[in-house]
Amino acid sequence: MPPKTEPAIAVHRLSFAYPDGTSVLEHVDLQVKPGERLGAIGPNGAGKTTFFLLLCGVMKPTTGDISLFGKPVSVGEFRPDVGLVFQNPNDQLFSASVWDDVAFAPENMGLSPQEVENRVRQALSLTGVESLIHRPPHHLSGGQKRMVAIASILSMQPRLIVYDEPSANLDLRARRRLIRFLQASQETFIVSSHDLELVLEVCDRTILLDEGRVIADGKTKTIMGNRDLMENHGLEVPHSLTHHHEKP
Secondary structure, eight states, X not given: OOOOOOOSEEEEEEEEEOTTOOEEEEEEEEEEOTTOEEEEEOOTTSSHHHHXXXXXXXXXXXXXXXXXXXXXXXXXXXXXXXXXXXXXXGGTOOSXXXXXXXXXXXXXXXXXXXXXXXXXXXXXXHHTOGGGTTSOGGGSOHHHHHHHHHHHHHTTOOSEEEEESTTTTOOHHHHHHHHHHHHHOOSEEEEEOSOHHHHHHHOSEEEEEETTEEEEEEEHHHHHTOHHHHXXXXXXXXXXXXXXXXXX
């Protein structure tokens, strides 16, 4: 028999509440296979960002368990196999140059200068921003900042990348560049976005979160094409899934 492959993400009965008792997530169960591309949709306040922070070990669950590639998540533990791309790239880019930002993680992983250089150049090449290598990040456009932020995660060579609203504030050209990048990505990833057309283009499977619970889990087109389901949870069917009939 072939060896059993551990799930990229295994979440069991995950709950989170703030100290005042406000519940954010309740009894979430989820498994994601290596190589899967998962979309996470839902209205504001559904618990998507909290779920991502729990996945990355930034916060501790109230109850439940999370394992990534067979290893339990521990709060505060640095996991180079997991990367989180923040909704606002300004929260992620803090160095004097693009090179310094992208080199930050591999340098702190204790890699040799040659390996750091190799990883930085590879990450910048994959994201198409090699020409920005010496630019200060705060002088870049929104789309350029987004791709540099992604490069700063890719330089760790993670097996799982978590994207929180990656197309926020991007113009059409930068958004299309991001979509092409995600479509070609080799890593397992999970994308949270209000840009449902983007999720539709890059994710085969989607979960719908609302009030801290997984309401639906299935093929992206099936979930997003269900008008009653979407509207009952504050969402609209994406335009590309709407059938239009020409008036006579």
